[in-house]
Amino acid sequence: MLVEWDWWTVEFGDAHAGAVGVLIGGGEPGPVYFDVGSGPDVPSTTHWSAYDGRHRRPRAEALRAVCACGWRGAAEYLLDWDAVGDRPLYEADVDLTGPLADWNAHLSLVRDKAAPLPEPLAALLVELTERLTATTEDAPLAALRAVGVLERIATRVGREAARVLAEDGMSAEAVATGLGTTHSKALMLLLTARDG
Secondary structure, eight states, rough: OOOOOOOOOOTGGGGOOOOOOEEEEBOOOOOOEEOOSSSSSOOOOOGGGGGOOOOOOOBBBEEEEEEEEBBBBBOOEEOOOOTTSSOOGGOOOOOOOHHHHHHHHHHHHHHHHHHOOOHHHEEEEHHHHHHHHHHHHHHHHHHHHHHHHHHHHHHHHHHHHHHHHHTTTTTTTHHHHHHHHHHHHHHHHHHHHHHH
């Protein structure tokens, strides 16, 4: 089954979610539409593996890293159609390590500009992740309960931190950079904090 994106998990959430992008004729093509007969809803996708030239679909020439923030990798990774043959791309052994490495380099730049986490807090988050993962295997209901508690703590503390930033007059641009998120999400945090 094809999914819309090959999202790579990151600490910045969906603001910097990465995917494999497709190039055709040097540019990014529009979505691939699937003919499922008549009806008002025509399914589509931009997943890289859909651009295999089969069933009147466009055929990808190269792949590159893309990010939800709008960044596009400069490196292009040509597809070896002789090796792929007539197989669908999702069945071929396509090497995605180049786009993944490019996207990781992009994230390094975002991470360098973001507000650093204090080391004890970073270590605590790693330990918490490990413990929650272990609990999920042994006691999934307890893990869900713990996640619920954490969500409520995060919401309360997040509102307070955003309120302090709003009162200090921090700009949405500075908040976006510090959090590694989009300007619109940072602005929403500040506006919500001022209203709440």
